[in-house]
Amino acid sequence: xxxxxxxxxxxxxxxxxxxxxxxxxxxxxxxxxxxxxxxxxxxxxxxxxxxxxxxxxxxxxxxxxxxxxxxxxxxxxxxxxxxxxxxxxxxxxxxxxxxxxxxxxxxxxxxxxxxxxxxxxxxxxxxxxxxxxxxxxxxxxxxxxxxxxxxxxxxx
Amino acid sequence: xxxxxxxxxxxxxxxxxxxxxxxxxxxxxxxxxxxxxxxxxxxxxxxxxxxxxxxxxxxxxxxxxxxxxxxxxxxxxxxxxxxxxxxxxxxxxxxxxxxxxxxxxxxxxxxxxxxxxxxxxxxxxxxxxxxxxxxxxxxxxxxxxxxxxxxxxxxx
DNA sequence: GATTTATTGGCAGTATATGCCAATAAATCA
DNA sequence: TGATTTATTGGCATATACTGCCAATAAATC
Numbered sequence: 431x432x433x434x435x436x437x438x439x440x441x442x443x444x445x446x447x448x449x450x451x452x453x454x455x456x457x458x459x460x461x462x463x464x465x466x467x468x469x470x471x472x473x474x475x476x477x478x479x480x481x482x483x484x485x486x487x488x489x490x491x492x493x494x495x496x497x498x499x500x501x502x503x504x505x506x507x508x509x510x511x512x513x514x515x516x517x518x519x520x521x522x523x524x525x526x527x528x529x530x531x532x533x534x535x536x537x538x539x540x541x542x543x544x545x546x547x548x549x550x551x552x553x554x555x556x557x558x559x560x561x562x563x564x565x566x567x568x569x570x571x572x573x574x575x576x577x578x579x580x581x582x583x584x585x586x
Numbered sequence: 587x588x589x590x591x592x593x594x595x596x597x598x599x600x601x602x603x604x605x606x607x608x609x610x611x612x613x614x615x616x617x618x619x620x621x622x623x624x625x626x627x628x629x630x631x632x633x634x635x636x637x638x639x640x641x642x643x644x645x646x647x648x649x650x651x652x653x654x655x656x657x658x659x660x661x662x663x664x665x666x667x668x669x670x671x672x673x674x675x676x677x678x679x680x681x682x683x684x685x686x687x688x689x690x691x692x693x694x695x696x697x698x699x700x701x702x703x704x705x706x707x708x709x710x711x712x713x714x715x716x717x718x719x720x721x722x723x724x725x726x727x728x729x730x731x732x733x734x735x736x737x738x739x740x741x742x
Numbered sequence: 743g744a745t746t747t748a749t750t751g752g753c754a755g756t757a758t759a760t761g762c763c764a765a766t767a768a769a770t771c772a
Numbered sequence: 773t774g775a776t777t778t779a780t781t782g783g784c785a786t787a788t789a790c791t792g793c794c795a796a797t798a799a800a801t802c
Contacts, residue, residue, distance in 0.1 A: 448638035478646045482604035485636040522736035527729040573683040580678035
């Protein structure tokens with residue numbers, strides 16, 4: 431599916447503020463509300479927009495600790511992978527997880543209130559038999575957070 | 587600021603769908619629209635809600651490659667830190683960045699269309715004189731993406 | 743240049759947001 | 773406990789926004 435300049439403007443605006451009303455978007459992209467809404471719905475239906483999320487202040491909801499966790503596995507058998515990933519899905523402190531190239535197998539982003547809370551997460555990970563090694567890298571300071579994805583140059 | 591059960595329900599709902607209308611939220615938390623809207627505005631003003639974002643499908647906007655980049659610095663002098671972080675802010679392919687404990691100084695999340703595109707990012711990083719070492723860990727598969735932050739148990 | 747196709751703008755009806763006020767519920771204090 | 777204060781709620785009226793439909797315009801195709 432092709433995205434024209436107007437679509438990109440809409441996406442750019444919505445990345446900045448996901449709750450902009452259609453009327454506001456329409457005004458900013460110089461369209462009347464109805465075609466603008468049609469574009470928005472199409473972007474949603476095509477799956478270009480995957481969803482809308484609300485960013486919370488982690489300190490204020492007592493999840494001030496962020497840890498990047500590198501996991502090395504004993505093996506990569508299908509069963510180990512499946513069980514591990516199921517466990518990950520069940521741990522709500524793990525907010526993102528990817529398999530990665532390099533010396534580790536998985537990179538997780540984990541949130542916690544404090545060290546004690548984080549320790550409980552690590553304990554759970556340690557209980558998983560397919561996990562060989564766990565390295566915790568604590569986020570000390572967030573320099574850039576959830577920046578918008580760079581949409582290729584749009585002349586606006 | 588204290589969050590009661592209703593506030594948490596609102597936050598939970600908005601993490602799942604950041605574009606829910608106030609009317610829908612109100613219905614789901616068993617409030618009439620006006621007190622619900624007041625709560626929402628308060629959560630925004632208190633900074634508990636930092637903002638609303640739209641999640642885009644990275645493949646579909648031709649940013650299918652995600653790389654976690656570990657950066658080691660030559661030194662940690664104030665000037666080096668400042669210049670490095672300024673450079674990071676200026677690179678829109680870098681969507682998150684943190685200082686971390688462990689052997690690396692910074693952990694970045696970088697998006698790119700392909701290896702060639704990614705190479706341009708690495709080149710820019712290499713040009714920075716305070717950067718000593720760059721390790722790229724390519725995300726091979728995303729297992730869990732931007733999961734909602736776990737709000738402490740709410741009896742709903 | 744004519745025809746098809748895609749996109750737009752306007753309109754009407756419906757739904758939603760917002761500010762205000764009275765009523766209710768909760769908390770505080772005598 | 774009972775009275776008073778405080779916080780929170782629900783309802784109403786108005787303004788704003790969403791949505792589907794149709795005609796008009798613009799773009800693309802032949």
